Amino acid sequence: MATPTELARLVDLHLADLRDPEPNWTIGPSPMAGRGVFATRDIQQGELIFRERALVVGPTARKGSILNTCVCCHKLLAVKDFLCKNKCTLPVCDKCSDSEQHRNECELFRRWQPKDLQKGKDDDAEADCCPVNAMSLRILTAVRVFFLQPDQRALVQAMQANDDKCYRGEIIKAAQCFRKFPTTDKPYMDKLFRVVGVLNTNAFEAPCRMGDHEILLRGLFPLTAVMNHECTPNASHYFDNGRMAVVRAARFIPKGGEVTTTYTKILWSNLTRCIFLKMTKNFICDCARCNDNTENGTYLSALFCRQQGCKGIMIPVQTKTLQPDWRCLTCESVFPHSKMARYQDFALNTINNRINACSISDMITFINDMCPRFCPPSNYVLVEAKLNVIWRMSRATTEVFTEEQLKCKDRYRAELLELLEKLGAGECTLKKLITEERL
Numbered sequence: 001m002a003t004p005t006e007l008a009r010l011v012d013l014h015l016a017d018l019r020d021p022e023p024n025w026t027i028g029p030s031p032m033a034g035r036g037v038f039a040t041r042d043i044q045q046g047e048l049i050f051r052e053r054a055l056v057v058g059p060t061a062r063k064g065s066i067l068n069t070c071v072c073c074h075k076l077l078a079v080k081d082f083l084c085k086n087k088c089t090l091p092v093c094d095k096c097s098d099s100e101q102h103r104n105e106c107e108l109f110r111r112w113q114p115k116d117l118q119k120g121k122d123d124d125a126e127a128d129c130c131p132v133n134a135m136s137l138r139i140l141t142a143v144r145v146f147f148l149q150p151d152q153r154a155l156v157q158a159m160q161a162n163d164d165k166c167y168r169g170e171i172i173k174a175a176q177c178f179r180k181f182p183t184t185d186k187p188y189m190d191k192l193f194r195v196v197g198v199l200n201t202n203a204f205e206a207p208c209r210m211g212d213h214e215i216l217l218r219g220l221f222p223l224t225a226v227m228n229h230e231c232t233p234n235a236s237h238y239f240d241n242g243r244m245a246v247v248r249a250a251r252f253i254p255k256g257g258e259v260t261t262t263y264t265k266i267l268w269s270n271l272t273r274c275i276f277l278k279m280t281k282n283f284i285c286d287c288a289r290c291n292d293n294t295e296n297g298t299y300l301s302a303l304f305c306r307q308q309g310c311k312g313i314m315i316p317v318q319t320k321t322l323q324p325d326w327r328c329l330t331c332e333s334v335f336p337h338s339k340m341a342r343y344q345d346f347a348l349n350t351i352n353n354r355i356n357a358c359s360i361s362d363m364i365t366f367i368n369d370m371c372p373r374f375c376p377p378s379n380y381v382l383v384e385a386k387l388n389v390i391w392r393m394s395r396a397t398t399e400v401f402t403e404e405q406l407k408c409k410d411r412y413r414a415e416l417l418e419l420l421e422k423l424g425a426g427e428c429t430l431k432k433l434i435t436e437e438r439l
């Protein structure tokens with residue numbers, strides 16, 4: 001892995017005009033992990049730390065992604081016949097099909113000879129069959145790295161790449177979308193594997209708005225990615241239309257302090273964050289919040305006691321483990337994680353199914369009247385459901401809400417702000433969004 005100095009040199013080149021002549025940050029060795037970002041002087045709460053453009057972006061192509069979106073300008077395309085007119089089989093608008101930006105990848109995809117997904121299907125199936133394979137779209141961001149300038153490619157090389165067998169699977173699945181993928185070219189495949197590893201370790205999903213449609217882009221923002229993770233971080237980041245990352249101090253950061261961000265959602269429970277970080281970033285966090293099973297007194301993990309007749313709440317006993325025992329704070333019964341995990345999944349699915357299917361007004365009734373029967377109010381799934389209601393109400397343009405519903409929204413908002421306060425989240429992006437109701 002590159003030294004902090006070498007990484008810093010390449011990051012400076014990448015920042016170009018966005019580099020402050022006297023930055024309040026520097027890259028150095030981190031006691032947390034590898035390299036990290038550190039304050040060169042005291043940084044006040046709310047102060048800008050840096051802005052950076054994406055080094056490379058591409059489609060996320062995750063389950064549920066809208067595939068008929070131009071991979072260059074991100075415009076929403078027609079529902080049918082939306083592939084590049086030059087036949088690379090990527091979704092590209094007519095204008096971008098002939099653009100400089102698309103030329104290299106278009107040629108490369110054509111050379112690899114994409115398989116025709118509609119071939120061999122009967123007429124009816126053909127009508128319903130999406131002509132794009134999400135796995136070939138997913139590999140596009142990695143492919144784009146090969147067309148960057150030498151210094152930019154060196155920067156990608158200098159970034160950390162976690163080793164994970166799943167990433168190989170991602171490449172194998174992409175290779176199956178083509179007749180002539182260079183599978184036997186070992187040096188090329190090794191480089192591709194590393195780039196895919198860098199993307200999976202470092203890339204962000206950045207929202208990008210195009211008119212009234214919003215998509216998530218997969219973007220590599222190298223300096224933002226060098227920041228290590230803390231569950232209640234001292235810096236917060238947001239993305240300006242998918243292409244620019246903006247990082248500000250959420251709290252005061254003393255000179256020499258490590259500038260941290262979060263790789264998870266701030267309101268997730270200890271256990272949910274722990275599982276997510278282990279699965280996606282391959283580490284177990286050791287921050288103060290992860291070591292406290294009351295979760296700063298927020299009890300975001302809490303579930304009702306499974307002992308008959310007891311109305312107490314249970315919380316995980318051990319911290320920083322994927323399968324803790326659970327103990328009731330009232331009757332002190334202990335249950336194994338397997339039992340509580342089933343119960344947590346039930347609460348999660350019940351609430352999330354409603355979120356996806358209910359009107360705002362039904363959701364409020366469900367949260368206020370039904371949820372308290374099976375889920376403690378502090379549980380993160382219920383907390384997120386309230387966040388979802390605020391989000392939907394603030395975006396609703398035509399719906400008219402009753403006085404009662406508006407009061408509920410204000411109550412949810414006050415509860416969420418109190419939670420963030422307990423967590424010590426400072427001026428984090430979520431607080432800003434809740435306060436400004438621009439979720």
Ligand SMILES: C[S@@+](CC[C@H](N)C(=O)[O-])C[C@H]1O[C@@H](n2cnc3c(N)ncnc32)[C@H](O)[C@@H]1O
Pocket residue numbers: 030032033034035036159160162201202225226227228229230281282283284285286
């Ligand atoms: C995006 S990189 C962060 C920058 C990285 N330290 C470097 O030197 O390039 C993410 C990886 O850093 C490590 N990491 C980040 N935060 C960590 C933490 N709080 N504890 C342990 N490892 C962490 C993990 O290996 C994680 O997969």
